[in-house]
Amino acid sequence: MLKRFTTDFTVKQIEAIEPDYILLTLKHPDNLPEINAGQFVEVKIPDTAGTFLRRPISVHYVDREANTITLLIRTVGNGTRMLGLLKQNDTLNLVYPLGNGFDCSKAGNRPLLIGGGVGVAPLLYLGHILKENGSDVNYLLGARSADGLLRMDAYKSIGNVAVTTEDGTAGTKGFVTDHEFLKSGVNQFTSMLVCGPTPMMKAISKVAKASGIPCYVSLENKMACGIGVCLCCVTDTKKGHKCVCSEGPVFDINDLKWE
Amino acid sequence: MGVNLSVDLGKGLKLQNPVMTASGTFGYGYEYDDFIDVDSLGGIIVKGTTLKPREGNAYPRLAETPRGIINAVGLQNKGVDYFCDNINPKLKKYTKTQVLVNVSGSCVEDYVATAERINELDNIPAIELNISCPNVKEGGMGFGTSCESAANVVSAVRKVYKKHLMVKLTPNVTSIADIAKAVEGAGADSVSLINTLLGMAIDAERRRPVISTVTGGLSGPAVKPVALRMVWQVSKAVNIPVVGLGGICSATDAVEFLLAGASAIQIGTANFIDPTISVQVVNGIQEYLVRHKIDSVKELTGGLLL
Numbered sequence: 344m345l346k347r348f349t350t351d352f353t354v355k356q357i358e359a360i361e362p363d364y365i366l367l368t369l370k371h372p373d374n375l376p377e378i379n380a381g382q383f384v385e386v387k388i389p390d391t392a393g394t395f396l397r398r399p400i401s402v403h404y405v406d407r408e409a410n411t412i413t414l415l416i417r418t419v420g421n422g423t424r425m426l427g428l429l430k431q432n433d434t435l436n437l438v439y440p441l442g443n444g445f446d447c448s449k450a451g452n453r454p455l456l457i458g459g460g461v462g463v464a465p466l467l468y469l470g471h472i473l474k475e476n477g478s479d480v481n482y483l484l485g486a487r488s489a490d491g492l493l494r495m496d497a498y499k500s501i502g503n504v505a506v507t508t509e510d511g512t513a514g515t516k517g518f519v520t521d522h523e524f525l526k527s528g529v530n531q532f533t534s535m536l537v538c539g540p541t542p543m544m545k546a547i548s549k550v551a552k553a554s555g556i557p558c559y560v561s562l563e564n565k566m567a568c569g570i571g572v573c574l575c576c577v578t579d580t581k582k583g584h585k586c587v588c589s590e591g592p593v594f595d596i597n598d599l600k601w602e
Numbered sequence: 603m604g605v606n607l608s609v610d611l612g613k614g615l616k617l618q619n620p621v622m623t624a625s626g627t628f629g630y631g632y633e634y635d636d637f638i639d640v641d642s643l644g645g646i647i648v649k650g651t652t653l654k655p656r657e658g659n660a661y662p663r664l665a666e667t668p669r670g671i672i673n674a675v676g677l678q679n680k681g682v683d684y685f686c687d688n689i690n691p692k693l694k695k696y697t698k699t700q701v702l703v704n705v706s707g708s709c710v711e712d713y714v715a716t717a718e719r720i721n722e723l724d725n726i727p728a729i730e731l732n733i734s735c736p737n738v739k740e741g742g743m744g745f746g747t748s749c750e751s752a753a754n755v756v757s758a759v760r761k762v763y764k765k766h767l768m769v770k771l772t773p774n775v776t777s778i779a780d781i782a783k784a785v786e787g788a789g790a791d792s793v794s795l796i797n798t799l800l801g802m803a804i805d806a807e808r809r810r811p812v813i814s815t816v817t818g819g820l821s822g823p824a825v826k827p828v829a830l831r832m833v834w835q836v837s838k839a840v841n842i843p844v845v846g847l848g849g850i851c852s853a854t855d856a857v858e859f860l861l862a863g864a865s866a867i868q869i870g871t872a873n874f875i876d877p878t879i880s881v882q883v884v885n886g887i888q889e890y891l892v893r894h895k896i897d898s899v900k901e902l903t904g905g906l907l908l
């Protein structure tokens with residue numbers, strides 16, 4: 344496990360992208376420690392009547408030269424809305440890097456990275472690392488409609504990007520499982536690395552099991568501590584309850600009790 | 603600065619400072635090694651341990667509430683044998699902080715058998731007997747809500763457990779002072795309070811309870827005034843040391859508990875918000891003593907001016 348820290352970052356940039364989303368770039372005071380793709384941070388939120396706990400947010404991108412971590416945040420809850428009020432040069436405390444992240448050594452040379460909604464967030468840095476490792480990165484990204492497809496240029500700079508929208512305003516109409524990649528085309532991929540709503544991940548899990556392609560999913564259970572001590576965020580696995588924060592968030596679908 | 607932070611809770615339990623971490627909020631201590639020098643704390647109380655492994659309650663187990671949380675973990679742990687064989691060896695590196703084991707059970711025999719196993723561990727100077735968990739169907743809080751059943755389990759454990767026996771009390775009773783007197787009479791060396799307050803959270807949009815067990819244990823700053831009041835009442839009622847906890851988030855909070863009558867304190871939910879809070883509270887108590895020209899933290903205990 345990578346060493347974890349609690350550090351005050353400085354807001355380098357905050358950008359509203361589409362209604363309800365912000366892109367938050369945070370600068371480390373010194374040199375960033377090692378961070379794995381798929382790991383997350385616990386962000387301190389001002390203590391108010393409606394917010395008490397930190398908020399777990401996946402790492403969207405790491406720029407090692409600039410010593411910045413970028414977070415893509417959907418500002419729909421009491422805590423994340425407060426993050427939307429941050430200004431440049433404000434201070435934000437993080438406990439990080441947390442969780443296991445994706446094991447890039449298991450992705451193979453042609454992984455399919457599948458994201459839904461704000462679940463696309465960790466797949467940018469993941470794709471960046473996989474591309475550096477020499478993999479041919481393919482994305483399949485889903486949203487309700489075209490304006491929910493976030494940061495397309497960033498994903499396209501890393502690999503081939505296919506999209507689906509439920510209303511058909513961009514790409515294939517329907518869910519990601521309606522895309523040809525997850526139908527007849529699935530066998531061209533060496534693995535599926537997934538983050539999104541649970542029903543989407545369960546549907547992909549079925550496709551993966553039927554085709555025998557390794558599949559890893561990043562879960563998003565409600566959590567408090569983020570470091571495996573409060574035991575609140577457990578998911579039921581074939582080996583009993585496991586903490587999503589410390590033993591996940593990424594799980595091999597074969598370890599989960601998903602049928 | 604020459605202030606003395608050490609406290610002696612009796613029967614071999616001496617703490618280098620009055621700051622402990624509450625069971626279920628600090629894992630086994632080593633989860634915090636990246637963030638703080640765990641060995642600089644007064645004590646750590648490791649996760650509730652039962653005779654047999656327990657899977658705990660179903661997800662979801664957590665609700666965020668105004669200035670607090672409700673949890674329903676349900677004593678998930680791998681059992682006392684696993685603790686003794688696989689976890690305790692890793693705790694021997696802590697030589698200055700005292701490591702206590704929180705012991706829970708669903709019947710008197712389970713408490714006794716678990717306490718007997720822990721009694722064999724040379725590096726563990728005390729247990730905290732949990733007769734106050736609101737999140738298990740049998741036992742737990744059931745033992746702590748009547749004077750008779752509380753005294754029964756404490757005296758049964760007292761017969762086999764030779765070291766310091768701390769008993770953790772539930773606030774979900776009519777008179778916590780009466781329960782405290784009963785466990786003192788049954789042989790407890792100290793009492794810790796409060797465990798969580800029984801609470802409930804509802805998701806109105808979905809018309810469903812937020813946690814799987816419907817009701818759970820409320821902790822965090824929301825409960826602090828209740829905890830302070832109970833520490834005050836219990837410290838007046840018993841002659842054994844009182845360990846205070848309930849919503850402590852700062853050194854000032856900790857000092858309030860000491861003034862109310864506690865000899866030591868525990869930090870619980872605040873560990874989730876700031877993994878370094880326990881060490882900050884140690885430093886803050888020291889600063890308070892210097893600022894008030896008090897030589898020893900012991901002088902704060904029960905030092906409320908009326």
